[in-house]
Amino acid sequence: MPSPERKSGARTSRPDWWRGATIYQVYPRSFQDTNGDGIGDLKGVTQRLGYIASLGVDAIWLSPFFTSPMADMGYDVADYCDVDPMFGTLGDFDELMKEAHRLGLKVIIDQVLSHTSDRHPWFEESRAHRNNPKADWYVWADPKPDGTAPNNWLSVFGGPAWEWDGVRKQYYMHNFLASQPDLNFHNPEVQAALLKVVEFWLKRGVDGFRLDTVNYFFHDRELRDNPAMVKDDDAPGLDAPDVNPYGMQNHLHDKTQPENLVFLERLRALIDRYPGRTTVGEVGDGARSLKTVAAYTGGGDKLHMCYTFDLLSPDFTANHIRACVGAAAEMISDGWICWAFSNHDVTRHASRFAQAADEREAVARLSISILAALRGSICLYQGEELGLPEAELSFDDLRDPYGIRFWPAYKGRDGCRTPMVWTSGGNHAGFSSGRKTWLPVPREHKALSVELQEGDEGSLLNHYRRTIAFRKAHPAVIEGGLTFLDLEEDVLALVRDKGKERLLFVFNMRRGPQEVPLPAHLTVKEVLALPGCSGCIDKGHLRLGALDGCCMRV
Template identity: 75%
Template sequence: MAKAAAKSLRPSSSNWWRGAVIYQVYPRSFQDTDGDGIGDIKGIIARLPYIASLGVDAIWLSPFFTSPQADMGYDVSDYCDVDPMFGTLADFDAMMAEAKRLGLKVIIDQVISHTSDQHPWFKESRTSRDNAKADWFVWAAAKPDGTAPNNWLSVFGGPAWEWDGVRKQYYMHNFLASQPDLNFHNREVQDAVLDAVKFWLDRGVDGFRLDTVNYYFHDKELRDNPPHMPDSDDAGLDAPDVNPYGMQSHLYDKTQPENIEFLKRFRALLDQYEDRTTVGEVGDGARSLKTVAAYTSGGDKLHMCYTFDLLGPDFTPSHIRHCVESFQKQVKDGWVCWAFSNHDVTRHVSRFIDKPEERVAVAKLAISVLATLRGSICLYQGEELGLPEAELAFEDLRDPYGIRFWPAFKGRDGCRTPMVWERAKAQAGFSSGKPWLPVPKEHGGLAVDAQEKDKSSVLAHYRAVLAFRKQHPALIDGDMHFLATNEDVLAFTRKKGEEQLLFVFNLRRGPQEIALPHGMTVREAIPMPGLSGQLVDGDIRLGLLDGFCARVT
C-alpha cells in the first residue's frame, strides 16, 4: 500500500467541501466479503485505507438502502435501513467510524424524488383514494378515452404514467413504473423525507448527493409538455437519442418553482448540524446552468451542483472552456462539482480516446485537467486505474435502461463492473463467488496490486496529481481565468492571494508550440506530475497530450 496522502492546506471549516475531491463508491461493485458476488459495507471498510491513500477528502456512497433493486438501489423501499445484501446499520456505523479515523468525510445518496413501489408509503397509497397516504404520490384520473392524463414521458422510455387497477387511476413515474413519484406538493411528504434525512444526519453523515434534484415537483395542472424545438433552451435530459424523452421540452414534469422553497427547508435542516454539505444532480438539458444558479444562490439552498456537461464524448479545449466559463457567467455565487465519469455514463477514457493505445496518456491528462479546474471534483471508482468501459453481452446486462434500449444503447453496466484489486486472484480479488456483473479480462491486468508496483502507472499519477492539488491553495478555491489559444490548447490561470499559476494543456495527438501570453512573466516553472512541457525562448513547447505549469506574474 502506498504512503498516506499529503495533508491538505485547506483549513478545517464549514466550507471543507469547496475544492474537495470526492471519491464515488458504487457499493455493489467495490468489494465483496461474503462471497455472494455483490459488494458490501464490510468490503468498503476493508478498502477505506486505499481510498484515503489516494488523497481524496470524501467518499460518496451510491444507494445502499433497503430496495427490491429494480434500478440497482435507486428504488428505495426503506430510507432508514441498510439492504441486507450490503450489511446492517451496525456495519454502516463501523464504516463511519473508520472513515472518520482516516480523515474522510462521508456523503450518501438521497433518492427522494420517488420511492420503490414496494415502499410501505406507496403500498398504503394505492389501496384507496381516501387512505392516510392517498395523496403522497402523484395520482390522476384517466382521460375520457382511458389514456394517460397527459403526454409526459418516462426517462426510461414510454409514458410517465402507469394504470393502477385498485384505485382506477394513473400514477406518475419519471423513471421505471416500479418507481412512483412522491407528491412534494403535500407538506406531509416533505416532512417524512426530511425525517429520513435527519436519521442519517444523526448517524454522522457529512452530506448528501441529491439524485435528480430538479425532479421533486410536478406541475399541479398536469399541463402537456410542448415538443422540443432544436434551438430552444429547455431540452430534456442529456440522454442517448434512442429515447424519445428528448423530443419534449420538459417544462411541466420537472424543475418547478416550488422546488426552491423545499430546498430551503432541506438546507435549514442541514444548518442545524456542523460542517454538512449537499451536492445536487441537475439533469435539465440546456437549462441546467440556469437551474444550478437558482438552486445554489443565496447560501440558503444547495451548497453545490453538478450537471452532465463534462460527461459526454467531447474532450476538447473549446468544450471544457465553454462549460467552465458558462458556469462562471451564469452561476454568480454558487459552486460546481466537476466530473468526467460516474455510474451512469461510459467511462471517460473510452469516451475520450481515438485508439486503445492512447488510454494511459488520456487517463493521465484527464485527471491533470480535472484537478486544476475551479470547483470540487468527483472521481468514480476505477478511473484512477484507467479502466476502460467494459463490453458486455446482452445476457449479462442488469441495467433496465440498457435492456430496454438494446442494441441501440448498451446501458450503464459497462461502467459498473467490479473493481479490480488483485491481478492473480479469481475475479481480480473482488469476490470469492460469481460477481453480479462479469469482471472483464482486460481489467484484471490493471488491478490495484499491479499498479501499486509501477511508478509510471495511472494510479501513481492520480496520487501524485491529487497531492499536487493539495499543495497549492489556488487550486482549492482560487480564481480562474482562461487565455486565448488555438483550438487544440487549453490555457488558464488559477490565482489566490500572491500565488498565480499558469496551466497549459495540449489535447492534440501531436506536439504543439505556443507563445507565452503577452505581458506575462514566468517566475518559476513548476514540475507537475506527468507533464513534460517546457518554456524555451518565450515559447511553451508541448508534446502530444502534454502540459505545462508555472508560477507567473
C-alpha cells in the same frame, strides 16, 4: 497491494471542507465483496478505506445501500432508514463511518428523494384506495375520457411517465421505472417525512448528501403537456441518449418547477443545524442545467453545490471544456459547482474520450490534470484512477433496466459498473471469493489492477495521487479565481489566482506535439512540477507533447 494508509489533509476539519474538495464515488455493489455472494458490501468498503485515503481525497460518496428490491440497483428505495441485507447492517454502516473518520475521510451518502420503490410501505398504503392518510403522497391522476394517460410526459427509462393502477383506477407518475413512483412534493406531509429521513442520517453522523435527480422533486400541478423540442429551443443535453424519445420534449412541466426552491431552503435550514455538513445535487436539465445550478446554489440558503452532465459528454476538446466551465463561471456567481468526467451513469471517460485504445492512458492522465485545475469541487469515480475502460458486455450479462430496454442501440450503464480490480490474478481480480459476480470482471481490466499499478511509480494510479496532492497544495487551485486565455484552438489555457499565487495551466489536447506561444503580458517565474508534465519553454514558446500539460507560476 495498497500502500500504507495516508490520512486525508487537514482541510476536512473546516466547516466549508466541501469547497474545492476531491470526492471519490464508491459504487458499493462493485467495490469489494466480503461474504462471497458476488456483490460488494459495506464491510468491503470499510476494508478498502485505507486505499481510498491513500489517494489523498477528502470524501467518499456512497451510492445507495438502502433496503430495496433492486429493480434499479438501489435507486428504488423501500426503506430509507435501513441497510439492505445485500450490503450488510446499520452496524456495518456505523463501522464504516468510524473508520472513514479515523482516516480523515468525510462520508456523503446518496438520497433518492424524488421517488420510492413501489414496494415502499408509503406507496402500498397510497395505492390501496383513494381515501387513506397517504392517498395524496404520490402523483395520482385520472385518465382522459378515452382512458389514455393524463398528459404526454415521458419516462427517462422509456415510454410514458404514467402507469395505470387498477385498484385506484388512476394513473401514477414515474419519471423512471414504473416500479419507481414519484412522490408528491406538493404535499407538506411528504416534505416533512423526507426531512425526517435526512435527519435520521444526520444524527448518525454522515457528512453530506448527494441528492439524486434534485430538480425532479416537483411537477406542474396542472399537468400541462410538455412542448416538443425544436431547433430554436435549448438543446436536450445529456439527460437521455439520442435513441430515447425523452430528448424530443422540452421538459418544462415535469421537472425544475419553481416550488423546488422553497423546499431546498427547508432542507438547507435542517442541514445548517448540523455544522460541517454539505449537500451536492444532481441536476439533469439539458442546456438549462447551469441556470438551474445557479438557482439551486445561489444565496447561501439552498444547496451547497451541484453537478451537471456538461462534462460527461463525449466531447473532449478545449472549446467544449472552456465553454462549459466559462458558462458556469458566468452564471453561478455566488454558488458552487462540482465537476466530473465519469460516474455510475455514463460510459467511462477513458473509452469515451479516447479515439483509439492505445491512447486511453494518455487521455486518462490529461483528464485528471485538467479536472484538478478547474474551479469547483471535483468528483472521481471508482476505477478511473486505474484507467479502466468501458466494459464490453453481452446482452445476457446486462442487469441495468435502461440498457435492456434500449438494447442494442444503447447498451446501458452496466459497462461502467463492473467490479473493481484489486489483483491481476486470483478469483475475480480480488473483488470476490465467490463462484460468480453480479457483473463479470473484464479480462482487460485485470492488467490495470491496483496490485500492478501500486508499485509502479509511473503508473496512472500514482499519477492520480500526485495530481490530487498538487491540487491540495495550491490555494489558488482550491479556492482561487479562474480566467481562460485564448491561445490555440486545441489548447486549453487558464489562470488560477488567489492572493499572491498566480498559476498558468496550459493543456495540449491535440493528438500530436505542438509549440504554444505564451502570452506576452505574462512573465513565467517558475515551471512547476505538474504531474506528467513534459513541457519546456524556448523563446516564449511552450513545447508540449501530445495530450500533455504544464503549470507555471506567473
